[in-house]
Amino acid sequence: MDELELLKKDWKKQEGSFQQISEKEIYGMLHKGSSSIVKWILIISILEFIVLNGIGFFITDKEIENFQKLHPYLNIIEKFNYLILLGFIYLFYKNYQSICVLDSSKKLIKNIIKTRKIVNYYIYWNVFIGSFFGSFAFYDGFKEGYQKTNTNIEPLSDIGVLIIFIFSMLIVITLIFVFYKLLYGILLNRLNKNFNELKKIDY
Numbered sequence: 001m002d003e004l005e006l007l008k009k010d011w012k013k014q015e016g017s018f019q020q021i022s023e024k025e026i027y028g029m030l031h032k033g034s035s036s037i038v039k040w041i042l043i044i045s046i047l048e049f050i051v052l053n054g055i056g057f058f059i060t061d062k063e064i065e066n067f068q069k070l071h072p073y074l075n076i077i078e079k080f081n082y083l084i085l086l087g088f089i090y091l092f093y094k095n096y097q098s099i100c101v102l103d104s105s106k107k108l109i110k111n112i113i114k115t116r117k118i119v120n121y122y123i124y125w126n127v128f129i130g131s132f133f134g135s136f137a138f139y140d141g142f143k144e145g146y147q148k149t150n151t152n153i154e155p156l157s158d159i160g161v162l163i164i165f166i167f168s169m170l171i172v173i174t175l176i177f178v179f180y181k182l183l184y185g186i187l188l189n190r191l192n193k194n195f196n197e198l199k200k201i202d203y
Contacts, residue, residue, distance in 0.1 A: 038115055041092055042092040045085075077129075092115075095118065105198050109199065112195045113195070123177075123180045127173055131172040131173040131176060134168070134175075135172055
C-alpha cells in the first residue's frame, strides 16, 4: 500500500496536467496487490497445515497414546478436521485463481468480500476445533498433576471438572484466537484497504 499512497499523492500533485495517472492504473495496482495478498493467505494456510499436522506424525509419546486411548472419538474428529482444512485450502486456491483473471473493479470487490468471509470462517473453525482438542489436553494434564500432588484428597467433583474444563477452554480459545488474528490479521487489513480504495474508484 505504500506504493499506492505515493501514486495517489503524485496524482494529486499533477491534477490538471496531461500526465495525470488514470484510474485504470490504480486499479491495476490494487488488483496486483490483492492477488499477492490472497496468494500469501494460500501459502500460509498450506504451510500451517503441513507444519502443525505434520509434527504429530513424527512425535511418538506414551502420554499421547494414552490420551488417544482415553478419547478414541477424538481420532475421528481429527480426521474430519483434516478434510475441513483441506477444503478451506482448496477455496483459498480457487479464490487466488479467480482473482488473477479479473478485469473489473466490481468483480474484484466481490472477490475480496468472498475472501474475507472465507478467511474469517477459517479462523473461527480453527479456534473452535483447537479449543476443543486443547481443552481435553489441558484438563487431562491438570487432572494427572492434581492426582499426583494430592493423593490423600478425594477426586474432583463433577462441578469441579466442569469448571476446570470451561476455564481451560476459555484460555485455549483466547490463545488460538490471538494467534490467528496475528497470523492473518495483517493480510486482512491490507485487503480491507484495497477494498476501500476500490469502492472509491467504482462508486
